[in-house]
Amino acid sequence: MKLTEFETKERLEAHLESGEKLNNIVFQSMDLSDFTLTLLSEPLENCIFLGCKIDPGIVDEIIYKGALVFPPIEGLPYKAFKNSLYSPEDLTDGFDKNNPESVSSMFDTKVFDHFVATGRSNPPGIRESFSRRLHDHSITDTLDEFLVGKNVVAIMGGHAIKRNKKEFEDVVNLSKILTEHGYILASGGGPGAMEATHFGAWFSGRNNAELSNGLDIVSKHPDYKEKYEWIISAMEIKEKYPLLPTDGKLPESLGIPTWVYGHEPPTIFATHIAKYFANSVREDGLLAIAHHGVVFTPGSAGTVQEIFQDGAQNHYRTSGVISPMVFLGKKFWSENLPAYDLLLRVSKGRDYEKMITITDSVDTAVEFIKNNPPR
DSSP: OOOEEEOSHHHHHHHHHTTOOSOSEEEESOBOGGGHHHHHHSOOTTOEEESOBOOGGGHHHHHHTTOEEEOOOOSOSSOSSOOSOBOHHHHTTTOOTTOGGGGGGSHHHHHHHHHHHTOSSSOSSHHHHHHHHHHHHHHHHHHHHHHTTOOEEEEEOOTTOOTTSHHHHHHHHHHHHHHHTTOEEEEOSSSTHHHHHHHHHHTTTOOHHHHHHHHHHHHTSOOTTSHHHHHHHHHHHHHHSOOOOBTTBOOOEEEOOBGGGTTSOOOSSOSEEOOBSOHHHHHHHHHHHOTTOEEEOSOOHHHHHHHHHHHHHHHHTTTSSOOOEEEEOHHIIIIISOHHHHHHHHHTTSGGGGGEEEESOHHHHHHHHHHSOOO
8 A cells, every 4th residue: 555745834824725535644743733633533543643733632643543643752952853965954954154163063073972871872762763763764765755866876985085186176077077077966964074065066057267266165164173264264265156047957966964974074075965874775776776876985994895885886786786896096095905916806896896997087087987887
């Protein structure tokens, strides 16, 4: 049985105006205080209420009708039942451009502090662990809706790459070109190569002079450890160079960070952010949605892990398709960390062997992705 999902009052009102009954519907984190009489008069068969605000006096009647009711979980700095992806503004809520101390007051920081205080990997009780799982499930559900009809390419690489380095600029250029070719760029949503991914997507449609000026601005604060200045310079870029529409649509990009690495600020150049508590769900999911390819730029242990995690997905077709894998940086991936050569040995004789390449050229990387759609 297929259930319809409602996240807004407007969606509910349109449904009622069409004369449709309220059954087989999931209501997600909605304020239904003004719909008391409606809920009492409707069948509500196979309905589910997730974190909704409902008149307490009618909850028993709703349950009697056969609906499931999961009330909001109070006392958390985050919503356990999240009915949308995060925006950069959501995560930086509480940040004051005129006050460096406000970094500690941001929504993102408050959730991270709570995450640490209640146990990163071993929360002290079922309430907290259950709330985190509900949150991450809600994010995945919303993310699935966002991805419908989108061709995703993910870029992986080191979080420590500074904004004033060539490696950062290479990722920016790669991401900009791929976005202009209609792909949705995704990354782990943090600093370094991840931020470069969304910086490039943000500048989709702009000329080289504008891009160069943008890089000059952020290069004055190259290290994410200067968190306040790092965020301020990103905000300056977004104000000076707002998104440019192409064919009536604004460019989009998807950041998928985690509070496991919550000491790293999330990039605010991503237009949509799916932030998780569980890093394992986040990493596997990020690679799984990148049906149109993954580009591996120089990184360390995390990037190497992602290479073989993606390789395993291709090897066993666990995401349903085989996707291209591009190593950007010949010397790095052949000599410094020779993951490319090992992956070739693992893939020998397999269908995805020909979907793997290594290059120093951004243009070659783009062409390889374009010429090797998912199988």
